[in-house]
Amino acid sequence: SLLQKLFKGDDIKTSAIEAFTAKKKLEAQRQELKSFINFHYGANSWNEILHMEGQIRKQRQKEIYERQELRRKIAEWIGIVLLCCTIIGFIVFLAWLWKEKRG
Template sequence: MAALGASYQGIKKAIDVGRDISGMAGTVGQWSKAMSDIDYMEDRARNPPAYKLFSNTETDVLELWAHKQKAKEMREELKNHISWTYGPSAWEEILRMEAEQRKIQRELVYKKQEFIDNCLNAIIIGLLLLGGIASLVFVLYLYNERNGNY
């Protein structure tokens, strides 16, 4: 959320001093990345990895909702400000940049996180299976010990 707020302020300042949209590519890129991160966090909240199922996610969901609402307000204000100052085509250019940044983020960052989540899920499942098998072997051992099969 800090990156979103910083890039929002940077874009607003640049517009106020009359900079061209194309000259704000870095700031718009930061804005797009922050918006993409919020969308990704929402996707993860809807479909959390297995290790997150055992923790309290209510606070995460409430915090995410608050961030989304703030981002929505900022986005609407930027849209109005940019459309008024540069015209609707400038906002369309920002949307195009945002879509491009989402694609890059998905390829670079999110796939890596999904891989880590899948590895953690596999480890958890493996440990549970190992524990189940060990418990079954122990019960069979106790059963055979009691019946004198050893």
């Protein structure tokens, strides 16, 4: 079963080795890319790329936060509208009951 495979020691070791190998391969590729960019575009080019990455990451986080905030505000307004409709409906119902009682 899947659970048995997940908890087997060999599979865990294999997964760890694969993850470690992939990480080291990515680090080597990134270093190679850094060397290539610095060689072809100047010594400060890699730092510019890292700066741009940081800016893009910050912008994406800001956009995600703004979308979450918009959803929260929409949910609040929907809740307020539903509450107002419920209160108005209850008042109308009480008025109708009062009118029926007075005949």
